[in-house]
Amino acid sequence: MFFDILTLFPGMFEGAFSDSIIKRAVEKQLISINIRNIRDFSHDKKHNSVDDYPYGGDAGMLLRPEPITNSIKESKKSLVGCNPKVVYLTPSGERLNQNIVKSFLGEKSLILLCGRYKGVDQRVIDHYVDREISIGDYVLSGGEVPAMVLLDAITRLIPGVLGNLDSAQEDSFYGGLLSHPQYTRPEYFEDMKVPDVLLSGNHAKIRQWQQRKAMEITQQRRPDLLNEGN
Ligand code: ADE
Numbered sequence: 205m206f207f208d209i210l211t212l213f214p215g216m217f218e219g220a221f222s223d224s225i226i227k228r229a230v231e232k233q234l235i236s237i238n239i240r241n242i243r244d245f246s247h248d249k250k251h252n253s254v255d256d257y258p259y260g261g262d263a264g265m266l267l268r269p270e271p272i273t274n275s276i277k278e279s280k281k282s283l284v285g286c287n288p289k290v291v292y293l294t295p296s297g298e299r300l301n302q303n304i305v306k307s308f309l310g311e312k313s314l315i316l317l318c319g320r321y322k323g324v325d326q327r328v329i330d331h332y333v334d335r336e337i338s339i340g341d342y343v344l345s346g347g348e349v350p351a352m353v354l355l356d357a358i359t360r361l362i363p364g365v366l367g368n369l370d371s372a373q374e375d376s377f378y379g380g381l382l383s384h385p386q387y388t389r390p391e392y393f394e395d396m397k398v399p400d401v402l403l404s405g406n407h408a409k410i411r412q413w414q415q416r417k418a419m420e421i422t423q424q425r426r427p428d429l430l431n432e433g434n
C-alpha cells in the first residue's frame with residue numbers, strides 16, 4: 205500500500221517510521237511512505253504562508269484551501285492508477301476502531317492529510333476529502349500523530365508484515381475483545397506464580413481460560429465493545 209502524507213511538519217515523521225515493524229514493511233516493499241510538505245504548495249511564493257483568519261471572526265487560524273488542494277493534486281498525480289482516498293485526520297472525524305482500520309485494507313493507496321491550527325477550509329473537506337478520522341475524544345496539536353497511528357494500525361494487518369511471532373490475530377480487538385493477560389518466564393517472579401493452567405500443557409483448557417479472561421477484562425473495562433459487536 206502507498207501512503208502519501210501531507211503535513212506542515214515533515215520532520216515529525218523521521219523517527220516514527222525508521223524502526224521496527226514499519227521500517228521492515230518498507231524494506232519488504234509491502235508499503236511505501238512519501239511525505240509532502242504542504243508549505244511547498246503555498247499560493248504565496250513570497251512568504252510561503254499557508255494559514256489565514258476564519259470568516260465569521262472566530263479565534264485562531266485556518267489552513268487556506270490552495271496549498272492543501274495543490275498538494276492533494278500533486279499527490280494524486282504521483283499515485284495515478286491507484287485511485288487514492290483522501291483521509292483527513294481531525295478530532296471531528298469518525299472515531300477510529302479496529303473495524304475502520306480493516307476497512308482500509310482494500311485500498312492500494314491513501315493520502316493522509318494532517319490538519320493544524322483550527323483545521324482546514326470546509327470547501328476542501330467537501331470536495332477533496334473522502335473520509336474524516338479521529339483517533340479519540342481529545343485534541344492533539346495536529347494530525348501528524350493520528351496519521352502515524354492510522355498508518356501503523358493498517359500496516360500491521362497487511363499480509364506479510366507481521367511474522368508468526370507477533371501475529372495480529374491475538375491482538376486486543378481482533379476478535380472484538382480486549383486481550384487476555386500474558387505471562388513469560390520466570391515461572392515465579394517476586395513470589396507471584398504464573399497461573400497453573402498455562403503450565404498444564406492442556407491446550408483446550410488454556411484456550412478456555414484465555415477466552416474467559418478476555419471476556420472478564422472486556423466486561424470490566426470496555427462493556428461497550430460487547431454491545432457494539434465491533
Ligand atoms: N487532530 C487533533 N486532534 C486529533 C484527533 N484526536 N484525531 C485526529 N486528528 C486530530
